[in-house]
Amino acid sequence: MRSKSAVILANGSFPTNEIPLNILKSADFIVCCDGAINKLEVAGIQAQAIVGDLDSLSDNLKLKYKDIIHHFSNQDTNDLTKSINWCLSNKFNDVTIVGATGERDDHMIGNIFLLPSYTKKMKVKMLTDYGTFTPLIRSRNMDSYTGQQVSIFSPQSETTITTANLRYELTDQKLDMLWQGTLNESMGDSFRIDFEGDSLIIYQEY
Secondary structure (H helix, E strand, O other): OOOOEEEEEOOOOOOOOHHHHHHHHOOOOEEEEOOHHHHHHHHOOOOOEEEEOOOOOOHHHHHHOOOOEEEOOOOOOOHHHHHHHHHHHOOOOEEEEEOOOOOOHHHHHHHHHHHHHHHOOOEEEEEOOOEEEEEEOOOEEEEOOOOOEEEEEOOOOOOEEEEEOEOOOOOOEEOOOHHHHOOEEEOOOEEEEEEEOOOEEEEEEO
16 A cells, blocks of 8 residues: 555644654644644644644634634544544555643543554554654564663553563563563664564654
8 A cells, every 4th residue: 555644743742852843844744633733833834634623723723724624523532533533534544643742641641552543543653852652563673773762561461572682671571560661772773572462552762
């Protein structure tokens, strides 16, 4: 399938690190989660779509961007999930999420642990000002560099994990608590994650 990519700007803290900021600036297609358009306007960057329940948009902005607004009032999902679903319905299959952390810790945690449900439908990752969260639904090699800080989060405690080329190796190990896979370190230009279970989330520091 031909790759069709988009960047989703969530309504958390606007990126300040050059890595997510440059990805946002160079994006061919930007989807704003509702009120994130306020921050994008200040940065002087153009959005191609605004998705959400519109509870964070002023009447002036609703009028200004009426041609690219996609209103979904369903309160069973947050604006980030609404944006992901809009991307899916418009044939985007490679999505980078920025601005999904900061401001509200509960939103940040929710956004991170929604990632595995998204990656079952498309290629997706989340960039913060400090690193990248990548959801996995199958074993794989991860590009890295020597000394890169790595954390493994296992939403399901029954998942068994085996790693290679990390400082603290796991061998058919279950992580009963979310903190148990944190603060590891890559020993080279890649590392391997093998697991049996539903999903993992890998954090890699820049």
